[in-house]
Amino acid sequence: MELMLFHSLIVAHILTGTTGAIAFWVPVLGRKGGVNHRRWGRVFTYAMLATGSFAVAMSLLTLADPLGTHPHLAADYSPAFLRGVFGWMMLHTGILTINLAWYGWLCITNKQRHAANRTPLNLALQYAVIAAALVCALQGWLIDQKLMIGIAVVGVATGLTNLWFLHKPRVAREDWLKEHIKALVGAGISVYTAFMAFGSVRVFPELALHPAMWSIPLIVGLALIIWHRLEVERQARNRQRLRAVA
Template identity: 25%
Template sequence: MQYLHQFSLVIHIIVGSCALLLFWAPILAKKGGKMHNLSGKAYAYSMQTVSLTGILCCALVLTDPISVYPEAYLQASNQADFLNSARERASFLLMLSFLVLASVMHGMRVLKDKASRLTVKRPDMLFNYFALCASALYVAYLGAQSGQVLYLAFSIISMIVAIKMMRYTFAHTVKPRQWIIEHLSAMIGSGIGVYTAFSAVGGRYLLVEVLGEQAMLLAWLAPSALGTLGLIVAKRKYQQRYQVVVKDNLARQAAAS
């Protein structure tokens, strides 16, 4: 089990590093062009691999943390606390893996469906939404019990994202061309996830000399804050370009008259 965890972790890190660069290719390429489509598919497949290997790693730790971390377990001064800490951390990372997986799959499905929303209602997508909600609720519970601000913050973010995706999926009607904005939001959201992981693993060591222990919290939250700001700007830009809001307002006016 230890070797399976290590192998999955290596794949997770290598593919995740590639996804850091791939993320920008469809962002910078002409929308709808060949480069945008090819690089977007490559990014989506790489992010699915990152998510699935992350889920596997977390599942192994939750199932048997002693087999995954035998040396650390033997060296721990309090082995019970070590097991609890390992499982709590794995639960948190599992939620983030579900968050990235649900986001990237939702983004690709809405692009495929456009206005029909057929494949986003399939059982596998419904399971993704459920898994994200369930894991977010559990991590929120862990955060409330331990006072971990990080757990509480990301559980709230995860729940908001899950609710937003489900609202789009099960809405009676959607705005014309809203699938464009939904695709954009989901794919940028998945990118925020991969940059958050990169910042939390490597970025905190660059900041720790200046900020001390606060570097860890900043490394986790800064990419989300900056990415969300960028997402808001991008959404407004493409809503105006594709007249999503304008058409919706016209439809409301026509219905009222």
């Protein structure tokens, strides 16, 4: 029964993750602010919230019974390893995905109403991802998996920078847009990392924890974040010049 539930969660996780991975590119590459941008942005956000939630549920089942949920890996990996990678690290990445999707959604929903972003849920998600990241790092150290420590840095950085922005007394006009881009592209990085890293366990187990499987989505995502943030700043400078001329 437990294995059937776990496999059902995997199927749901793959379906919502695939939906999000496809929807991700429409707002990223398409015209900003248009109907398609908003429509597919909503699809992506809902898909990421669901994907992260399924990941959290899968991680909790793994923590409770690592061998029972991963019988195909029992001959090659210890229960401690399965708990670490598919339990604690997946719990961290699941919470991180939910955090980024919700934070990014609030930034675009509230726009310049900055105080409206400081909801109890949004603040709690920042502390939750920091806590999950610290536990992930500790468990990675205990089982000598440096990748878990590396991915935990992302969670701590996300929570701290989000809290810094949420508690800023004053923000510039374009700051909410920069945070929206950072968060939702970050959620996209998360889903592609999961597909390449966790998904490769079933196809190429020897590559699952290879740094390249984790670094490719991160490098592409960071490039997209930097490019879009520079574009936001360029447009802001153009508006300022037009106002000065007028």
